[in-house]
Amino acid sequence: MKIIKNKNILISNPETKDFLADAFYPEANEKLPLVIFVHGYKGYKDWGAWNLMAEKFAEAGFFFVKFNFSHNGTTVEDPENFADLEAFGNNNYSKELSDLNVVIDHFVKDPKVDDQKIVLIGHSRGGGISILKTCEDERINGLITLASVDTLERFPTKENFEKWKENGVYYVENGRTKQQMPHYFQFFEDFKNDEHRFDVERSMEMAKAQVLIIHGTSDESVNIKNAEHLHILNPTSELYLIENANHTFGAKEPWEDDVLPEDLNEVVEKSIEFIRQNI
Secondary structure: OOEEEEEEEEEOOOOOOOEEEEEEEEOOOOOEEEEEEEOOOOOOOOOOOHHHHHHHHHHOOOEEEEEOOOOOOOOOOOOOOOOOHHHHHOOOHHHHHHHHHHHHHHHHOOOOEEEEEEEEEEEOHHHHHHHHHHHHOOOOOEEEEEOOOOOOOOOOOHHHHHHHHHHOEEEEEOOOOOOEEEEEOHHHHHHHHOOOOOOHHHHHHHOOOEEEEEEEOOOOOOOOHHHHHHHHHOOOOEEEEEOOOOOOOOOOOOOOOOOOOHHHHHHHHHHHHHHHHHO
């Protein structure tokens, strides 16, 4: 089976700015389910083993899309580095939901896509964004969360919050690149301006799609209690725990092996099985 890899497709969003997406899919005569991967905080579409993951979904018969959020810090010219920290600092949940909507609108029109079968896969913060989008967009039939947060209200508190408000910015060091990543206060203001829309708990309760929640029991970034809570909120969902898996299911940047890490491979195989059975 030949796999088409269409990399760095330019996507224009007049509400935010241009960004890039990839589409991996098999040569096929029939229309394919559309599976869209939503990266998390300090993530990007080419991080770690995401390309190998995309290939495996394509080999399973899906039209798999991954993309960079317009304000994730990468640029159209340099999609694999945080070359635009100003954009990173001006990111917010409204922009991410807008970008995700534009991605769905773009690829659902592709003649190779079955527009009645749309699945979101969200990792970490991208899981939270995917939950919100699934609640507000009836086109989405399936939702798979990977190490997802159960709330997007993840901001500095107490004295740190007051300093952020006073200074207008706080910084988080990127452990890999050692860059100081800015977060402007507009991030919090955007959240407060539309707090009801950004309520992950409410959205999970109201989601009409088929839901699979995957989490590693040794996740060092997002506690497993987040997954258990999401499952309680949506009792018809399936909760699938991977023993001793970390936040990225064994992947890291750079990923120099030509096969998926064992835990991430299990994630992909479980996701493929779930989509085939439910969507």
